[in-house]
Amino acid sequence: MDGLASRRGEVMRSASEGGRGRVGASLWVSLLLAILGFLVVYPILMLLLGALTDTNPVVDGIQLSHLSVTNFLTVLANPNVAEALANTLIACGGGTLIAVAVGLLFSWIVVRTNTPFKAVIAAASILPLFAPPLVAGVAWAILGSPKTGLINTVFKWAGLDWRVDFYSMWGLVFVFGIYYAPYVYMFTSSALRNMDPSLEEAAEISGASAFATLFTVTFPLIMPAIVSGMLLSFIVMLGIYGIPAVLGAPTNLSVLTTYIFKLTNWSPPLYNTAAAVAIILMVVTGLLVFLQHKVLSGRSYTTVAGKAFRPRSLDLGRWRWFTFGLGIVYLLIVVVLPSLALIVAAFRKFMFIRDVSSLFDARQYSLMHFQSIFDNPLTMRSIYNSVEVGIITAVVGGALAFAIGYTIHRTQVTGRRWIDVISTLPVAIPGLVVGVAYLWAWIGVPGGLYGTIWILALAFIARFMPDTVKSLSTSFLQIHRELEEAAWVCGKGVLGTIRTIVLPLARPGVMASMTLLFVLAIRELGSSLFLYTSNTMVMSVLLLDYYEGGNLGKTAAFSLVQTVLLGVLIGGANYLSRGAAQGSVARTG
Amino acid sequence: MTGRILTNIVAAAGIVGLALTYGASAQAQEFGSPELIAAAKAEGKLVFYTANFAEVEQQVIKAFNKRFPEIKVEMVRAPGGQLITRVKTEAAAGKLIADVVDHSDRALMQPMADMFQDYAPPNAADYNPDAQIAPQLWPRATLVWSIAYNTELVKNPPKTWMDLTKPEYNKLTGQVIAPSGGTTWTRVMFERQVLGEDYWAKQAATRPVLYPSGAPMSDSLVRGEIAMGPLLYNAIYPKQKDGAPIQIFFPPEGAPVNPYATGIPKTAAHPNAAKLFLNWCLSKEGQTFMIKELGNLTSLKVPPAFPEGFDPKVVKVWFPKFDDYVKLHTAWVAEWNKTYGYAQ
Numbered sequence: 061m062d063g064l065a066s067r068r069g070e071v072m073r074s075a076s077e078g079g080r081g082r083v084g085a086s087l088w089v090s091l092l093l094a095i096l097g098f099l100v101v102y103p104i105l106m107l108l109l110g111a112l113t114d115t116n117p118v119v120d121g122i123q124l125s126h127l128s129v130t131n132f133l134t135v136l137a138n139p140n141v142a143e144a145l146a147n148t149l150i151a152c153g154g155g156t157l158i159a160v161a162v163g164l165l166f167s168w169i170v171v172r173t174n175t176p177f178k179a180v181i182a183a184a185s186i187l188p189l190f191a192p193p194l195v196a197g198v199a200w201a202i203l204g205s206p207k208t209g210l211i212n213t214v215f216k217w218a219g220l221d222w223r224v225d226f227y228s229m230w231g232l233v234f235v236f237g238i239y240y241a242p243y244v245y246m247f248t249s250s251a252l253r254n255m256d257p258s259l260e261e262a263a264e265i266s267g268a269s270a271f272a273t274l275f276t277v278t279f280p281l282i283m284p285a286i287v288s289g290m291l292l293s294f295i296v297m298l299g300i301y302g303i304p305a306v307l308g309a310p311t312n313l314s315v316l317t318t319y320i321f322k323l324t325n326w327s328p329p330l331y332n333t334a335a336a337v338a339i340i341l342m343v344v345t346g347l348l349v350f351l352q353h354k355v356l357s358g359r360s361y362t363t364v365a366g367k368a369f370r371p372r373s374l375d376l377g378r379w380r381w382f383t384f385g386l387g388i389v390y391l392l393i394v395v396v397l398p399s400l401a402l403i404v405a406a407f408r409k410f411m412f413i414r415d416v417s418s419l420f421d422a423r424q425y426s427l428m429h430f431q432s433i434f435d436n437p438l439t440m441r442s443i444y445n446s447v448e449v450g451i452i453t454a455v456v457g458g459a460l461a462f463a464i465g466y467t468i469h470r471t472q473v474t475g476r477r478w479i480d481v482i483s484t485l486p487v488a489i490p491g492l493v494v495g496v497a498y499l500w501a502w503i504g505v506p507g508g509l510y511g512t513i514w515i516l517a518l519a520f521i522a523r524f525m526p527d528t529v530k531s532l533s534t535s536f537l538q539i540h541r542e543l544e545e546a547a548w549v550c551g552k553g554v555l556g557t558i559r560t561i562v563l564p565l566a567r568p569g570v571m572a573s574m575t576l577l578f579v580l581a582i583r584e585l586g587s588s589l590f591l592y593t594s595n596t597m598v599m600s601v602l603l604l605d606y607y608e609g610g611n612l613g614k615t616a617a618f619s620l621v622q623t624v625l626l627g628v629l630i631g632g633a634n635y636l637s638r639g640a641a642q643g644s645v646a647r648t649g
Numbered sequence: 650m651t652g653r654i655l656t657n658i659v660a661a662a663g664i665v666g667l668a669l670t671y672g673a674s675a676q677a678q679e680f681g682s683p684e685l686i687a688a689a690k691a692e693g694k695l696v697f698y699t700a701n702f703a704e705v706e707q708q709v710i711k712a713f714n715k716r717f718p719e720i721k722v723e724m725v726r727a728p729g730g731q732l733i734t735r736v737k738t739e740a741a742a743g744k745l746i747a748d749v750v751d752h753s754d755r756a757l758m759q760p761m762a763d764m765f766q767d768y769a770p771p772n773a774a775d776y777n778p779d780a781q782i783a784p785q786l787w788p789r790a791t792l793v794w795s796i797a798y799n800t801e802l803v804k805n806p807p808k809t810w811m812d813l814t815k816p817e818y819n820k821l822t823g824q825v826i827a828p829s830g831g832t833t834w835t836r837v838m839f840e841r842q843v844l845g846e847d848y849w850a851k852q853a854a855t856r857p858v859l860y861p862s863g864a865p866m867s868d869s870l871v872r873g874e875i876a877m878g879p880l881l882y883n884a885i886y887p888k889q890k891d892g893a894p895i896q897i898f899f900p901p902e903g904a905p906v907n908p909y910a911t912g913i914p915k916t917a918a919h920p921n922a923a924k925l926f927l928n929w930c931l932s933k934e935g936q937t938f939m940i941k942e943l944g945n946l947t948s949l950k951v952p953p954a955f956p957e958g959f960d961p962k963v964v965k966v967w968f969p970k971f972d973d974y975v976k977l978h979t980a981w982v983a984e985w986n987k988t989y990g991y992a993q
Contacts, residue, residue, distance in 0.1 A: 208873045312992065325728045325861065328730060329733065410872075412873050511746055594723035609702045
C-alpha cells in the first residue's frame with residue numbers, strides 16, 4: 061500500500077492542492093472522528109462507567125466519585141463467571157475447529173476440484189450465514205433434543221439403539237461449527253482462487269503426491285486466510301446468544317452471552333455486573349482482533365501476482381462423486397434438516413410427537429400458527445420496521461463505511477490510524493450489552509432520537525462498522541492507484557475522482573457490503589432489545605418474544621416468514637448488484 | 650289507520666332505541682364518566698408497558714378494543730428486569746413513553762410509586778386492600794400457580810405439591826428459577842413457608858429441569874421434554890384450551906397468588922386513554938375476561954368467576970405477606986439457587 065506509486069501520487073496531489081487541501085483534510089478527519097466519537101467512543105465510555113460503578117449513569121447521573129474496581133473484582137471472583145468463561149472458550153474453540161475443517165474442505169472442493177454441481181455446494185457453504193442464530197438454535201432443539209428430538213424419534217422407529225443429545229457441550233460445538241464454517245469458507249475460497257498454481261505444479265513435478273502438495277504447499281500458502289477466517293469465526297461465536305440460549309438452557313449450560321442476558325433479566329436486574337462481564341468478553345475479543353492484525357500484517361499476499369492465470373482444477377476421477385456426496389451431506393445438515401424441523405413445528409398444532417407415524421398424521425397439521433402470528437398487528441409492523449431500519453442502516457452505514465475505508469486506505473491524512481482503530485472497536489463489544497450502553501448514551505440526545513427507528517439504525521451502523529469497513533476495504537485494495545492518479549493528472553479533484561473513478565469501480569463491493577449490512581441489521585437482536593419502543597418493534601425482537609412466550613409453533617412460523625423474506629430481499633439485492641457489477645464492467649471494459 | 654300504526658311502530662322503535670342507548674351508556678359509565686371516555690377517544694391511543702407475555706396481553710387489548718375500538722393500545726413487552734431498567738432510564742432522561750406500566754414484581758415497583766399519578770378505578774372499593782402496595786398501583790392482573798402434567802407421558806399423576814418430591818418423578822419435573830421474577834418468587838416463598846423448610850431440598854433431589862420463565866417450560870411440557878411441574882395457570886391453560894395433551898390442577902396445600910402492580914406515570918401523554926384502559930381492565934367485565942379466557946384469578950373481594958377446575962371451596966389461595974416478600978428476597982433466592990444448583 062505504501063509503495064512508491066502511492067507516495068508519488070500523494071506528493072503530486074499535495075503539490076497541486078497546497079494549504080487549502082490540508083485544511084480540508086484536517087476538517088474531514090475531525091468530522092469522521094466526531095462521528096466515530098458519538099457512535100463508538102461515547103457508548104463504550106458509558107459501558108466502562110457502568111462496569112466500574114454500581115449506578116445507572118442516566119438515573120443517578122455520571123458519578124465519577126463512585127468509580128471503583130470492586131464491581132469488576134467481584135465479577136472476576138464469581139465462580140459462575142469463571143465457569144461461563146470456560147464454557148465459552150471450549151464451545152467457541154471446538155466450534156472453530158469444526159468450522160475450519162468444514163470451511164477449508166468445501167473451499168478446496170469448490171475452487172480446486174472438478175466435483176460436479178460445484179455451484180450447489182458453493183451456495184450451501186454460504187447459506188448458514190443467513191439463518192438468525194435463534195432460528196438455528198430452535199431448529200436444532202427440535203431435531204436434537206435427547207427426549208423429543210426428531211432424530212431420536214427416527215432412530216427409535218428404525219430400531220437403532222443410537223441417541224443424540226444436542227442439549228450438551230457437544231451439541232453446542234457441533235452447531236457452532238457448522239453454522240460458522242462460512243466465515244472460514246469465504247476467506248479461504250477467495251485466497252485459493254487468487255493463488256498462482258505454478259507453485260503447486262512445481263511441487264508435483266518434484267514428485268509430491270496431490271495430498272502432500274495440499275498440506276505442504278497449498279494450505280501453508282493460504283495460512284493468513286485460514287487464520288483470518290478462524291479468528292473471525294471464533295470472534296463471531298463469542299458474541300452469539302441465540303444458539304447457546306436454546307441448546308444450553310435445558311442443562312443450565314451458561315456461556316458469557318447467555319450469562320449476561322440472564323443478569324439483565326433477573327429480578328432485580330444486575331446491569332453493572334453484566335457490563336463487567338461484557339468487559340471480560342471485550343478483552344478476549346480484543347486480544348483475538350489484535351492477534352489477527354499481527355498475523356495479517358506480518359505477511360504479504362505475494363502469490364497474487366500481476367500475471368494472469370486460471371486456478372488449477374484437480375481431476376479427482378471417481379473420487380469426485382465422494383466430494384459431491386460430502387457437499388450433499390453438508391447441505392442436508394445445514395439447510396434441509398433444520399428447514400424441515402421448522403416446517404414441521406410451524407405447521408403442526410402441537411409438538412408432541414409420539415412416534416414416526418404421528419409425525420405423518422395429517423390431522424396434526426394446520427395453519428393455526430400462521431393465522432395467529434398474522435392476527436397480531438405487531439407482526440406486520442415489525443416486518444415493515446425491520447425492512448426500513450435495514451435500508452437506512454445499509455445506505456447510511458454503507459456511505460459512512462465508504463468514507464472511512466477510503467480515508468484509511470486511499471489517503472495519507474494524519475489521524476487515519478485513529479479512524480482505523482476506533483472503527484474496529486465495536487467488533488469486540490457483545491450486542492446484548494452494547495444495547496444498554498447505547499440506551500444510556502443516546503437517550504439524552506436532544507431532538508428526540510429515542511423512540512425512533514433512527515436510534516436502532518445508528519446502533520446497527522456503529523455495531524457493524526468493522527464488518528462493513530473490512531468488506532469494503534477489499535474492493536479498495538483491488539483498484540490500482542494508477543487509475544486515480546490518472547484522474548488527478550487530468551485535473552480532477554478528490555471528490556471528482558471518487559465520483560468518476562473509485563465509486564463506479566468499487567460499486568459491486570459497495571453493493572455487497574450494503575447487502576451484508578442489511579442482513580446483519582435485520583438479524584440483530586442484542587442491541588435492539590433496549591432501543592425498540594412500541595412504534596419501532598423489529599422482527600428479531602418479536603421472534604424472541606414468541607420464543608420467550610413459549611410457543612414453538614409460532615416461533616417456527618415466524619422464523620419461516622423471516623427466512624423467506626430475507627431470501628427474497630437478498631436475492632433481489634444480489635440481482636441488482638450483479639447488474640451493477642456487469643454495468644461497471646461494461647463501462648471499464 | 651296505517652299511518653297511525655306506522656307512527657306507533659316508529660315511536661316504539663324510538664323508545665327501544667332510547668332504552669338501548671341508555672343501557673349502553675349506563676354500562677359504559679362502569680368504565681368512566683362520559684367526559685373521560687370522550688377525552689380518551691380524543692387522545693386515541695396509549696402506550697402500554699408490560700412484563701406479562703405479549704400474546705396474553707394481545708388478547709386483553711383485543712377485548713378492550715371490542716368495547717372501545719377508537720383507542721389504539723401500543724404495547725412494549727419486556728421481561729421484568731429489562732422493563733424496570735427501561736422505565737427507570739427513560740424516566741430519568743425525561744423520555745418515559747409509557748402511559749401505563751404493568752409489572753409482576755411489586756417489590757421493584759413500590760420504590761417507584763412516586764413516579765405514578767393518583768388514580769383509582771370506579772370500582773376501587775371492591776378491591777381487596779391487601780393486594781395493593783401503594784395507592785397509585787393497582788392489581789390489574791392476578792396470577793395463580795397450579796401443577797400441570799402431560800397426559801401422554803404421566804400415567805400416575807401427582808395430586809399434591811408434596812408429590813413433586815417423589816423419587817419416581819426423578820428427572821421428569823421442571824421448575825422455573827427463583828430469580829426469574831415476582832410470580833416465581835411468590836411460589837418459592839410459598840414452598841418454604843407452607844410446605845416446609847426442606848421442601849426445596851427434597852424437590853431439588855429429583856433433579857428437575859430448570860427454566861428461565863414459565864412460557865418455555867409450558868412449551869416443553871407440551872412437547873414432552875418434561876412430564877410435569879408447577880406452572881402459572883395462565884401460562885398453560887391456553888394450550889390446554891387449544892387441545893394440547895395437558896391436565897392442570899390446583900393442589901390442596903394451597904395456590905400461591907401474585908397480584909401485579911399497575912399504574913399511570915405522572916408524565917403520561919395519554920392519561921385519559923390510560924385511565925379508561927385501566928378502568929376497563931379492573932372492571933368486572935375486564936376481570937371476568939381475564940379469568941375465563943386467560944386463566945387469571947382476581948383481587949376483587951367478590952370474584953365474578955373462577956377459572957376452570959378452580960373450586961373456591963377446596964382451593965386455598967395463598968397471598969405472600971408483602972413485608973416478607975421484600976425482606977426475604979435476596980437471601981432466600983440465593984439459597985434456592987444453591988439448593989437447585991442454579992448458577993447466578
